[in-house]
Amino acid sequence: MKLGPRVIKTGIAVTLALYICSVLNLESAVFAGIAAIFTLQPSIYGTWKQVRNQVQTNILGAFIAFLGLYFLGNDPLSIGLVIIILISISLKLKMGETISLTVVTVLAIMSAPGNEDWIFALNRFIVTFIGMATALLVNIFVYPPNYKKNYVKKMNDVFQNISILMRTAISDELTEKTFKEQMEQVENDILLLEEQFKLFDEEREKMAKVNKMDVREIVVFKQMFKSLQQGFIVLEDIDSFYFTCKPTPKENQLFDLHLEYLIKYHELFLLKYDGKIKMDEPSLEDEFMKQTEAFLEKVMQSYNEDHKIEMAVIGASIYNYAFQLDRLNTLVEQYRKKSQ
Structure with missing residues (x-):
């Protein structure tokens, strides 16, 4: 079985994202790995564009998730309603390509324990961005596309x-x-x-x-x-x-x-x-x-x-x-x- 450069880079990006979260003592490092997988693209510009778009939609998703936590709480029905609202807004703003990771971010934020909502949510928000940044850097410096x-x-x-x-x-x-x-x-x-x-x-x-x-x-x-x-x-x-x-x-x-x-x-x-x-x-x-x-x-x-x-x-x-x-x-x- 032949492993292509993109497969190897995905593995490296996930590993580095998890390691950085471990060194910084950030919880829920698995979300960094998920973000790295979603972000890595065949080209450097494609990955940069994905990071840029993901930053925009994740900020939107985080904002909606925080509002959902404050007004609705984090029960399953509230999370489902917030995700429906988020997807509708994303499609309206023509951000459909980045919905998947944004939904993961919302789930990460809204599933925070009740007494630590904001700290835990912020932690998961930061972890997601670490995964995206790691994917971009790996695509630039590891097996850069020829x-x-x-x-x-x-x-x-x-x-x-x-x-x-x-x-x-x-x-x-x-x-x-x-x-x-x-x-x-x-x-x-x-x-x-x-x-x-x-x-x-x-x-x-x-x-x-x-x-x-x-x-x-x-x-x-x-x-x-x-x-x-x-x-x-x-x-x-x-x-x-x-x-x-x-x-x-x-x-x-x-x-x-x-x-x-x-x-x-x-x-x-x-x-x-x-x-x-x-x-x-x-x-x-x-x-x-x-x-x-x-x-x-x-x-x-x-x-x-x-x-x-x-x-x-x-x-x-x-x-x-x-x-x-x-x-x-x-x-x-x-x-x-x-x-x-």
């Missing part, structure tokens, strides 16, 4: 899977079960990659002073994602429409060769980003799109009217894929030249 490395690795993994599917889509070498499983895996990976890019871009935008990132490189990463996404759409369209057109062996070869051509250059453009191959000659961009246009012209000439629509759908997907790759090549070229 967004660029994680994104590039995931992107290369997705490309390798798309490459296998693209090279076997027409030849139909994979079993139907394997092809479907691989397609589902790629679809899920693309969704995860999109989430990683959002974290990456958010971190770059919100914490530019802490993590300096080249905006040009962010644009390249976004185009990498678009290219993968369009490659997957090509695979979906081929799976849905191609074989219903009953292609001949010659037509299969035509498609197979051009898909191989596209995936080859997709790989070259990614290697170019890594600085592993030489920069293009100026004529490559024009040649790349001309090859695709020539391919589509042959396709539309070879099929009869009964299958023109299906071929037009597949042809449009392939043309868009080539366009996205051409755009990727241009952006990588610009990025590499300015970096040098």
